[in-house]
Amino acid sequence: MTIAEIQEEIIDEFSMFEDWEERYQYMIDLGKTLPLIDEQFKTDENIIKGCQSKVWVHAEMQDDKVVFTADSDAIITKGIIAILIRSFSNQHPKDIIESNTDFIDQIGLKEHLSPTRANGLVSMIKQIKMYALAYQTQIN
Numbered sequence: 001m002t003i004a005e006i007q008e009e010i011i012d013e014f015s016m017f018e019d020w021e022e023r024y025q026y027m028i029d030l031g032k033t034l035p036l037i038d039e040q041f042k043t044d045e046n047i048i049k050g051c052q053s054k055v056w057v058h059a060e061m062q063d064d065k066v067v068f069t070a071d072s073d074a075i076i077t078k079g080i081i082a083i084l085i086r087s088f089s090n091q092h093p094k095d096i097i098e099s100n101t102d103f104i105d106q107i108g109l110k111e112h113l114s115p116t117r118a119n120g121l122v123s124m125i126k127q128i129k130m131y132a133l134a135y136q137t138q139i140n
Contacts, residue, residue: 003095006087007103014107023107027079034082035089037069050123052116053077057085057124059131065090066135068128077117080109081124088128093139096132101125 017023041058048055053074059066068089072078088096110118
């Protein structure tokens with residue numbers, strides 16, 4: 001699936017819920033399905049700067065695609081990173097770099113986060129795109 005197709009799927013899933021209480025619960029559930037980062041990668045260099053809670057993201061190339069794993073010490077944040085990993089993992093670096101993140105606004109996520117969590121979300125996206133950029137540079 002393309003990034004856009006995955007993001008459409010996420011938008012559809014979130015639209016099934018009537019209120020944000022249910023959406024938060026769904027995000028927590030998504031966090032439980034997150035491909036967890038190996039303990040050896042839970043290092044300072046893999047921590048997302050700008051997040052209130054601790055979020056680790058690790059990336060590696062497999063067959064010309066970036067594969068992400070992550071973890072967080074906060075359940076909501078774990079759900080947020082799970083949504084991003086689902087969107088961008090197993091995709092070509094160029095596609096990650098060129099993709100937009102409008103789907104986050106479409107599911108209403110940004111407006112329902114505290115300012116510090118919203119900043120953390122932006123930092124997570126930035127870090128994912130930086131990993132993709134680094135891998136794209138290696139390919140070229």
